[in-house]
Amino acid sequence: MTVYETEVPGVGRKFELDLEGGERAVVVVHHDGKRELFVRPSPDADSERLLTLSGRQARRLGAILEGAYFQPVDLDSVDVPLGEAIIEWVTVGEDSPLVGRTLGEANVRGETGVSILAVQRDEETHANPDSAFELRVGDILVALGTREEHGPLATLVGGESGDREPTER
């Protein structure tokens, strides 16, 4: 597979790439960073302009074409008014006093101030668990609270606090 590169005086550079059946892709990179993508169906035909891209768009498109593009959902732009609070994921450790107790018995909110929004157990997520929900080793608590409130919680669960990045608001 050959790529032909030529200088286009006063414009920029031109790259040509042979495709199947005599087709040819032509990319013109302008001095100002603009990229134009053409396809020439056969050697005798005129090139048709497919796309005109800015430098940024071209790099993004290039990454997609290359299969290297991955962008996680931008959590910063999720609009949840949480004030000073942050959400943390904490795992209930083996030595935690919470093991075998219900949320009501443990009185997590009373002890630490955080609210348990959900509990992830194996593949399941128990959203908005009630006070009768019994905690086990390995449960992941999705907890909402201020930074100060998360400290005592981390001690309480006795496991490392959060195997995910906290999401700050």
Next chain:
Amino acid sequence: MAGGLLVQVGIALTALALAGALAHRYDQSVIPAYIVAGVLVGPNAPTLLAGLQFRLVEYREFVTVLADLGIVFLLFFLGLEFSVETLLGDWRRLATVGTVDFVVNFGLGLGLGFVAGLDVLGALFVAGVVYISSSAVVTKSLVDRGWVADPEAEAILGTLVFEDVLIAVYLALLSAVALGGGDLVDAATAVGVAFVVLGALTVAAWYGTGWVERAFAADSDELFLLRVLGVTTLVAGASLAAGVSEAVAAFFVGSAFSRTTLVDRVERVVSPARDLFAAVFFFAIGLTTDLSLLAAATGLLAVAVVLSAGGKLASGTLSGRIWGLDARRSVRVGVGLVPRGEFSLVLAAVAATVGGPVGRVVPAFAVGYVLVMSVLGTVLMSHDEVVVRPLVRLLGE
């Protein structure tokens, strides 16, 4: 009155803005639009338009200075975009098509000049005006129409590169004659000396690419712009004071940049300044144009338009065949070389300084010629099938 001057500058720029907008609206090159704007608001006829007094802008010093900068930066960019790579990469083929283009069209122009009753110098000016295609108009149309992706664009732009070298030499020679007012031999000697000096500077800049890059490495675009404008204008001005064309000096300064990594940055940062100066240059041409003089040159103009359009079509088609293109693409090479523009006008500006019949006839002819050829060339490129189909049939394919 200072306020009056500011109002005139305002009128000039607004007229340019309107003319440019109109040209874009109708897919035309801005060059003829800027000239017409200059004619309309300028001191020459028509001064009365729809009952309104239309004599808004006089030819003042601000116009002269900006127009001079226009010439300097048009040539600076010609040097900047001058592709040694293209020239050396395929010099045999390039020299062949360049020679065909030169012999046919320059020869035609020379003949026209003599038929018009001009002396040798006048005929040489007319030949230059008729010979040189417009890089600005052609390149813009190539990009707009998408031809830039096709092989004919290589032949067209290759021919332009050859023309660029030639016009730099030619401009130096003619302006030396014009400045010195002397004969061709004296001028040739002066030009020879100038070329050795400027050429040495350029070669130094080439081998000192790293040095040029360091000298112009500014963090902010503002400082970069000022540095490029400053150095280029200074070199151009100093050259003019020493009796060498400022335009040619600017060409050499531009070509010193052409091998550095700064090219893209110059294109991005300095182009807007060039566009402003060049617009005022075309406007100034319009201001000094007397339509009644133009009317006197109508006969010559009509003959020149028909012959030289045919000349470029013929030489371009032949060049296309030499380049190895099929008949259709070859004819398109010819079509793509028809537009004339900025460099014909630069030559006209030099001719205007000569005085005598040359100083009167050549500029008037060049303005009318560029007005017609830039529009005709753009229109032909957007409706190329009108020309291509019959010519391809003529070629028997």
